[in-house]
Amino acid sequence: MHISYNPLWKLLIDRGMNKKDLRELSGISTSSIAKLGKGENITTDVLLKICTALNCQISDILETITDEDVENNEIKIHQEDSNG
Template identity: 40%
Template structure:
């Protein structure tokens, strides 16, 4: 099972928020943005920072996917 941040990417597009804006507002680094884009683990603290900055919940920005789902899309 892995984490997909596709929901976060769509949310940023819908709200017209750039990666630079998210980094500033959520106090996260470019390294965290890279991890998000690659579907790698980020700490719960960083997820909380993003949720506070975007006024959303973790369900709005991430989902867990099985290996099968991850390979198909």
């Protein structure tokens, strides 16, 4: 299983916000933003700051995806890259 922050990015788009806005509103570091962008692990403290700033639940900013879904998505990306 992997964590995906795609729900967070969709939420920011829906609210007309960007990563800089999120960083300033929540008080998280640029390195935390970078980790989120790369889908890397971050602390629960950072997740809590984001949820507090956006007035949302943790399930609104992340989701779990299976290894199979990750592999299928990577295959799809590689196919699109070679076709485009």
